[in-house]
Every structure is written in C-alpha cells, then in structure tokens.
Amino acid sequence: MTVADPPPQSVAGPRSEPSGSDYLPQPGAPGPHKDRQPVKRCTKCGIEKPRTEFNKHPKLKDGLRPSCRECDRRSQRARYARKGEEVRTKNRENYHRNVEAMRERVRRYVQENQAAMRAYQMRYHAANAERKNAYGREYRKQNPDLVKASRHARRVREVAAEGTFTAGEWRTLCDSYGRACLCCGKVEPEIKLSPDHVVPLSRGGSNDISNIQPLCLSCNNLKRANTIDFRPQGGK
C-alpha cells in the first residue's frame, strides 16, 4: 500500500453482521474499522477516551457505542431514577413472560412428538444393536475386573433401592405387553426378557414394579444408564 493511495470513500449500502475477519485490519480497504484509533470521542460528554472506556455494540460501524461507559451508566441510572419501579416491573414481567413462553413451547413439542421420538429411539437402538453388543462383548473380555466391580456396585444399589417387585408382578407385566421387548418389539422365545429400570438405579430410580419395563437383553444393554421410557404413556 502506498501513501499516495487514499482509501476509497466510505461505501454505503447494507453491511452484513461483523464476522471475526472484519475485526482484522485490512490495509487500504474501507473495512468497518479503518479509522480505528486507540481513542474515541464520546458523543455525550465530548471527552476523548480510550476505546476500552466504551461498551461494545457489534452492529455499529466501529463496534462500540457512541457514548462512553460512564455516560451510559449515568443515563441508565437516570432512567431508573425517573421511572423507578415501573422499569423494574416491566423488566421482570418481560423475563417471566419469555420464560413461560419458552417452557410452553418445549412442553407442546414433547407432547406432539412423543410417538415420533419413541419410534426414533427404537429404530436407533435396533439399527445399532449388533455393533454395540459386539463392542460390549469385547470390552468385557478386556476388562474383567471393571465388570466385576460394576456388577458388585449394582447389587449394592439394588439392595439399597426403594421398593421391590415379585416374580408374579414381573410375569403379569410381561404378559400385559404380549411378552415383547418394548424397545425392539421382538417376542419371546426369540428373545429373553429382562426387567429394565426406566429410571436407572444409578440415578436414584426405585426397584418398584412401576419403574420396571420388559426389554430384551440386547436392548437392555444398549440402554445402559439412560432414562428411556418405552412404555406407552409412560406405563400409566
């Protein structure tokens, strides 16, 4: 770049949001910060101050607010003093309205998509069963001590957990679902059903029949310590 070449006059027109590279100095180019100086004059108090004394404003040309932090703070305080409780109440109301609206959207989404979400989980588990089972077998072979330790931990949790279910309750539960795995849908005797804790014991789930769902061994293994309720309407 030569000194004789002044940068072109500022370009008008729509400017996209500043991206990371916009902040890099571009020699001779009329970038957003071609005039970046270590100091900037506040439009309110008129004092020239270091750029660090200005709040950021990414949408403005030089990325900073036109007035300095001190002036911004002062006008904020003045606004609060003038409007007082009115401003605070409005801010609070906005916040709660937004939070409520967001919660409501999530609730509605879950409600409307429950069937699809469950179908997706089942497809996913079925599609990956082979691979994950093979991995599990290999892992157990390589880590017999870890396997022993985790089985022991599980027995301890089972003993400590709330609730208990009888063999009869378990049989009735399996019968009520046609002796099918609630995850992959395969039916006995093709598979062997085992009781799965909907909320895992390791996450504080109970050992009561209301927290049990019949899954085949491979689906049960895949689910691991996740909370996935495969029961229609959550078993209710």
Ligand SMILES: [Zn+2]
């Ligand atoms: Zn100022």
Ligand SMILES: [Zn+2]
């Ligand atoms: Zn299954």
